[in-house]
Amino acid sequence: AYHWPSPQYDALETFMYEGQRGDGSNLASLVHPCRKRSGTNASVPAQWLRLAFHDIATYNNDNGTGGLDGSIVYELGREENLSIGFNQSLTDFEAFPNKYVSRADLIALGAIFSVATCQGPTIPFRGGRIDAWTAGDFGTPLPQDDITTLTDSFKRMGFSPSDMVGLIACGHSIGGVTSADEPDIVPPGNDPSKPTIVDFDSTGNFDNKVVTEYLDGSTQNPLVVTSNQTLASDLKIFISDANQTIRSFADPNQYNSQCQTLLERMINTVAHGVSLTDEITMIPAKVHDVQLTIERNQLVFKSSLRLPQPMGQKLNTQRTVTMFWCDRYGDSADCQGNTKSAQSVKTTQDDPNNSPITFNMGLFFVHYHFVVPIDSKVSISKFWFEVDEHNGTSAAVYNNGGDDYVVQQDQVILVPTLSSSVMRSNGSYTQTYTNRVGEFFTKVYNITVAVREGSNPSRVYATAYDSAVANFTYAVNTTFDFTRNSSMSPVGGYEFYSGSVEDSGHQMTLDTFADVDGTTYTDDFRQTTFLDNSPYNAPSDVATKTSTSSSPISFVISAPSLIFGLLLILLPLHVL
Numbered sequence: 208a209y210h211w212p213s214p215q216y217d218a219l220e221t222f223m224y225e226g227q228r229g230d231g232s233n234l235a236s237l238v239h240p241c242r243k244r245s246g247t248n249a250s251v252p253a254q255w256l257r258l259a260f261h262d263i264a265t266y267n268n269d270n271g272t273g274g275l276d277g278s279i280v281y282e283l284g285r286e287e288n289l290s291i292g293f294n295q296s297l298t299d300f301e302a303f304p305n306k307y308v309s310r311a312d313l314i315a316l317g318a319i320f321s322v323a324t325c326q327g328p329t330i331p332f333r334g335g336r337i338d339a340w341t342a343g344d345f346g347t348p349l350p351q352d353d354i355t356t357l358t359d360s361f362k363r364m365g366f367s368p369s370d371m372v373g374l375i376a377c378g379h380s381i382g383g384v385t386s387a388d389e390p391d392i393v394p395p396g397n398d399p400s401k402p403t404i405v406d407f408d409s410t411g412n413f414d415n416k417v418v419t420e421y422l423d424g425s426t427q428n429p430l431v432v433t434s435n436q437t438l439a440s441d442l443k444i445f446i447s448d449a450n451q452t453i454r455s456f457a458d459p460n461q462y463n464s465q466c467q468t469l470l471e472r473m474i475n476t477v478a479h480g481v482s483l484t485d486e487i488t489m490i491p492a493k494v495h496d497v498q499l500t501i502e503r504n505q506l507v508f509k510s511s512l513r514l515p516q517p518m519g520q521k522l523n524t525q526r527t528v529t530m531f532w533c534d535r536y537g538d539s540a541d542c543q544g545n546t547k548s549a550q551s552v553k554t555t556q557d558d559p560n561n562s563p564i565t566f567n568m569g570l571f572f573v574h575y576h577f578v579v580p581i582d583s584k585v586s587i588s589k590f591w592f593e594v595d596e597h598n599g600t601s602a603a604v605y606n607n608g609g610d611d612y613v614v615q616q617d618q619v620i621l622v623p624t625l626s627s628s629v630m631r632s633n634g635s636y637t638q639t640y641t642n643r644v645g646e647f648f649t650k651v652y653n654i655t656v657a658v659r660e661g662s663n664p665s666r667v668y669a670t671a672y673d674s675a676v677a678n679f680t681y682a683v684n685t686t687f688d689f690t691r692n693s694s695m696s697p698v699g700g701y702e703f704y705s706g707s708v709e710d711s712g713h714q715m716t717l718d719t720f721a722d723v724d725g726t727t728y729t730d731d732f733r734q735t736t737f738l739d740n741s742p743y744n745a746p747s748d749v750a751t752k753t754s755t756s757s758s759p760i761s762f763v764i765s766a767p768s769l770i771f772g773l774l775l776i777l778l779p780l781h782v783l
């Protein structure tokens with residue numbers, strides 16, 4: 208079962224249910240709602256689903272090579288992959304892979320989004336696919352292949368003849384054939400700049416019309432009705448068992464459940480030795496953006512709690528969300544003496560359209576953000592949340608299944624607000640980013656981290672990782688060192704270290720390390736999108752109560768929160 212911290216699960220879950228990467232850049236909005244591409248009017252979900260199939264179509268079940276590994280990126284020049292739709296789709300995915308979410312995972316999730324956004328079933332998602340960095344085998348089936356070759360190709364991929372019929376019935380539900388790629392199947396119109404697209408069936412949705420229209424003879428599917436019967440691959444496949452399998456897809460519910468199973472098998476086709484994660488299910492109350500850092504000359508601890516909200520139901524404005532935490536050092540270490548608490552400083556709501564998966568569940572998310580001041584002498588060891596609806600029901604406690612959310616370390620922390628990045632277009636830089644019009648850029652990051660005073664680390668360093676690089680040519684993976692920055696006075700019990708790194712991708716993340724007395728402390732997987740542009744929220748007031756007391760009103764209020772604290776004490780108990 209899920210247990211925080213699980214950074215890979217968290218990153219995959221954010222993509223699936225929020226449609227976006229951790230810093231808010233949204234992938235799902237490129238495909239949702241069941242979008243057409245401007246200009247060509249091609250179906251984006253159809254392009255993404257087909258891309259996933261063409262990536263796995265060279266899988267070899269005998270020796271376990273290939274599968275969904277993103278190698279399609281390097282195979283676009285081949286006859287079997289000639290389609291502008293593939294290039295466009297890969298550009299869609301370019302900015303999104305990172306250390307925990309591979310390009311192949313994104314292609315898999317892209318197929319899931321595509322089916323879901325066009326009103327199809329939700330295909331279960333697992334992550335952990337490993338990216339290829341070179342082209343793989345040839346062998347994607349072609350329309351002109353004879354039925355023996357087609358059947359053998361699917362057998363090589365690990366699919367039976369009836370699986371083959373099913374996969375086509377499921378895949379060829381959205382999108383169609385374009386004259387730009389297949390002029391022998393769909394003849395071009397008079398205007399060469401506007402390709403003709405003939406859809407597989409009469410709806411753009413993921414439904415079984417492609418099956419029922421085939422069975423009742425009204426089909427327009429070009430891969431059935433083309434006058435060039437050598438190219439009629441869907442017809443060849445559907446009739447290969449005298450229409451027996453395709454008939455079993457005529458019931459819409461059967462269609463949905465069989466497609467869910469078959470497409471799940473398709474996207475989970477991975478090379479031997481690759482193990483996929485557990486199925487990524489929605490984390491009911493998700494803790495995210497947890498960070499100890501320094502903002503405006505103050506040591507602060509930040510966290511956010513994400514709660515699901517049913518669409519069409521009013522958000523309870525009476526709800527209070529409280530974060531509790533324990534000191535790390537001193538008399539109250541691990542809440543032996545006192546427990547501290549604070550209210551959220553800000554509430555934000557997601558656009559219900561962020562992810563088609565969450566949208567189809569009738570939910571969207573509300574986030575409660577916390578910023579609290581921390582005294583480094585006592586620091587913070589663990590935290591948890593209480594959500595009180597003030598409606599007569601008892602408050603819900605979210606404490607990581609009873610273990611609380613444990614702050615891994617407080618020795619080395621990233622300080623985004625004292626870090627920055629700048630684009631440079633000249634000079635002797637090693638990492639060069641080519642933008643869409645062919646100009647060369649390098650992004651130079653000046654990073655500030657802070658280390659607890661007195662730690663005397665033997666080394667402070669970071670790894671910069673970025674696989675969101677134009678055309679997926681390589682991944683940036685650079686380790687660089689920080690040096691003590693004596694021009695910056697210590698703040699809140701922390702000394703500053705500076706370092707700089709170049710990047711040529713869209714999404715650099717940092718893992719920072721400090722070696723102290725033979726132990727390496729790690730601050731893992733920090734986004735670098737905002738840095739000194741991060742929005743600032745002043746820390747909230749802190750309440751302190753005796754942990755051992757059974758009386759919830761024995762609050763000791765710290766100086767800045769005196770008024771708020773008094774209010775709490777004066778309020779009748781049931782409102783607390």
Ligand code: HEM
Pocket residue numbers: 249250252253254256257260290292348349350357374375377378379380381382383384385386388389440
């Ligand atoms: C024998 C195997 C297959 C053959 C020969 C085949 C052939 C084709 C052809 C010729 C097109 C038109 C492409 C274009 O005009 O650019 C197409 C489109 C498509 N195929 Fe397949 N296909 C096969 C299997 C599959 C499978 C298993 C799936 C997914 C499960 C799939 C999904 C799609 C989708 C979604 C499109 C529409 C793309 C768009 O509208 O942009 N195909 N296929």
